[in-house]
Amino acid sequence: MKLTPIQKRAARNARHGNSLDMNLVSLIDVFTILIFFLLSNSGVETLPAASVHLPESSAKKDPKQTLVVVINATEITVEGRKVADVPPLVNAKDDLIPGLKSELDLVSARPVALAEDAAQAHSVTIMGDKDIPYQLLRKVMYTAAIANFTNVSFAVNQKG
Structure with missing residues (x-):
């Protein structure tokens, strides 16, 4: 066999x-x-893509992983969630944006897992369209400060 x-x-x-x-x-x-x-790929930090045309800058600092507030011509979003419409806010007398304030309060109430993340817990990056009025940007910064987000950064495109 x-x-x-x-x-x-x-x-x-x-x-x-x-x-x-x-x-x-x-x-x-x-x-x-x-x-x-x-x-x-561990050193690459990216900001979420949005329909926002960022201003250009010669800044050399890399972005950090923080809470992102996006402001375009129609709405304000926090981490992709719409919190306010822009047109009524432009002519509003009050500097506080209630929808943004309540969302930032919810985010700041989240527990922080690591001690080294505690410093970043109250940091925010603002992605503001280059065509939005300064008064609206000032209202967003004021609302972030009232919500105890004291470390504010602005997202920009690097020149060249």
């Missing part, structure tokens, strides 16, 4: 008690590629 190579291997493994051997070389290759990818 003639055995095929697979049958010979199965008989030899049964005689010696060898179980199925696993080739770890390909797994090591996959993990190496995964680690390289994670390390190469």
Whole structure:
């Protein structure tokens, strides 16, 4: 009786008690590629894409991971959630924006997991369209200060 190579291997493994051997070389290759990818992308901070035309600046500072308030011609959003419409706010006498204030209060009430994140807990990045009036931007900054967000940054596009 003639055995095929697979049958010979199965008989030899049964005689010696060898179980199925696993080739770890390909797994090591996959993990190496995964680690390289994670390390190469760990320093990249991106702000959420929005329909906002940012002003240009020659600032060299990289953005930090903070709460993002986006202001365009029609609405104000916090982390993608709409909190206020812009047209009624432009001519409003009061500097406080109630919808923004309540959303910032909700965000500041969240517990902070790590001690080093506590410094960033009351930081906010404002992505304001370059065509919005300064009075609206001032109202947003005032509301953030009232909500105890004292570290305010502005998102800009780098020149060149």
